[in-house]
Amino acid sequence: MSEKYIQLTIDGTPISVPAGTTILDAAKEADVEIPVLCYFAHTTANGLCRLCVVEVEGARMLQAACVVAAQDGAVVHTRSPKVERARRTLLEMLASTVDISESPELQALVAEYECFPERFEGGKKRQPVVIDDNPVYLRDYSQCVMCWRCVQVCADDAQFTYALNFSGRGFDTQIATFFDKPLTETTCVFCGNCIGVCPTGALKAKREYLIEQGVAPEQVLELTRLKGRKNRT
Amino acid sequence: MEEALSEIFLQFEGKREEIIPILQRVQENYTYLPEDSMRQIARFTKVPESDIYGVATFYAQFRFTPTGRNHICVCRGTACHVRGAPAILEEVAANVGLEDEGTTEDLEYTLETVACIGCCALAPAITYNEEVHGNLTKNKVRKLIKAEAGKNGSE
Numbered sequence A: 001m002s003e004k005y006i007q008l009t010i011d012g013t014p015i016s017v018p019a020g021t022t023i024l025d026a027a028k029e030a031d032v033e034i035p036v037l038c039y040f041a042h043t044t045a046n047g048l049c050r051l052c053v054v055e056v057e058g059a060r061m062l063q064a065a066c067v068v069a070a071q072d073g074a075v076v077h078t079r080s081p082k083v084e085r086a087r088r089t090l091l092e093m094l095a096s097t098v099d100i101s102e103s104p105e106l107q108a109l110v111a112e113y114e115c116f117p118e119r120f121e122g123g124k125k126r127q128p129v130v131i132d133d134n135p136v137y138l139r140d141y142s143q144c145v146m147c148w149r150c151v152q153v154c155a156d157d158a159q160f161t162y163a164l165n166f167s168g169r170g171f172d173t174q175i176a177t178f179f180d181k182p183l184t185e186t187t188c189v190f191c192g193n194c195i196g197v198c199p200t201g202a203l204k205a206k207r208e209y210l211i212e213q214g215v216a217p218e219q220v221l222e223l224t225r226l227k228g229r230k231n232r233t
Numbered sequence B: 001m002e003e004a005l006s007e008i009f010l011q012f013e014g015k016r017e018e019i020i021p022i023l024q025r026v027q028e029n030y031t032y033l034p035e036d037s038m039r040q041i042a043r044f045t046k047v048p049e050s051d052i053y054g055v056a057t058f059y060a061q062f063r064f065t066p067t068g069r070n071h072i073c074v075c076r077g078t079a080c081h082v083r084g085a086p087a088i089l090e091e092v093a094a095n096v097g098l099e100d101e102g103t104t105e106d107l108e109y110t111l112e113t114v115a116c117i118g119c120c121a122l123a124p125a126i127t128y129n130e131e132v133h134g135n136l137t138k139n140k141v142r143k144l145i146k147a148e149a150g151k152n153g154s155e
């Protein structure tokens, strides 16, 4: 069965891709890099952060490249002034509400787009306390950008454990467990997938944290041993 | 499982799209969403507990702590605010033994504020167990709470 191919132009480069390919993947083919934040190759794309927006000629709004399929004959601009402005504003809002001090990739984007987060100075910051409720990892949601990757790998994209999800809404949205219970009292199996996919410093292995704090190696092992726990029925 | 809960479940099929109506019925029954019933809802609908919690915490209408036998909502909408809602709120709180919004320890009263009851012409207004009382003054508030407390006692 032969696949149907479509033709489009990305930043002046003509390219042909199978119908249904996202703009993001088509751009990769054309050697054009589009920045992403919530998108992750191994989780279902939800188009949450809008950092990957691009301008498609004739479209009223900027399109999220990670979820929108490329159309035949489309003319796409990935670095137009409109796109740059949108990305810059997004990054500025993120950098002014979230602690990005341990997120080098985000910092690099903030620099690349010449962001000026200070213009939102005085805005409310998300500052929940660090959750240290298990021997494996810490959760510092003041660094969380709500990309949803941890929730997805905890659920149908990898582990099928469903320990994590969103709670609340709007500014108070946070990644949480059932009734905000400690992870040791949830279905969490400590697979570590969430730590692996987190694009920020929000989820951190406890060993890494303790070493940063200057705790001696023997003690680190002692403090991070997973004690036998009963499975909840 | 508690009987009240099974009775509620009997009226549903356990589908995902029934989660919100189920949560509403459960809250009507318990005045809030107890943890255990949330677990049961998860089982009944075959939806993860963390999802049920996510859905429930998204909506302002759902509560996770028991509410008092008497439920007082003080309107803080624009009209009520202009006509003295802050003083009314203070008066209600003082008369039921609270500092601010919340529930008294003996579970007698829950005090909440809302953004508009929809009867701005009667500002400042409150609802006392769903019944609207308008054109309030501190004095009227005091009398109302006393009268209602008397009613409850004689029931």
Ligand code: SF4
Residues within 6 Å of the ligand: A143, A144, A145, A146, A147, A148, A149, A150, A151, A175, A194, A197, A198, A199, A200, A202, A203
């Ligand atoms: S904790 Fe990390 S992976 Fe999870 S939503 Fe926040 S930033 Fe994304």
Ligand code: FES
Residues within 6 Å of the ligand: A035, A036, A037, A038, A039, A046, A047, A048, A049, A050, A051, A052, A053, A064, A065, A066, A067
């Ligand atoms: S990367 Fe496309 S919306 Fe986040």
Ligand code: FES
Residues within 6 Å of the ligand: B075, B076, B077, B078, B079, B080, B081, B115, B116, B117, B118, B119, B120, B121, B123, B124, B125
């Ligand atoms: S503002 Fe209070 S009823 Fe509308």
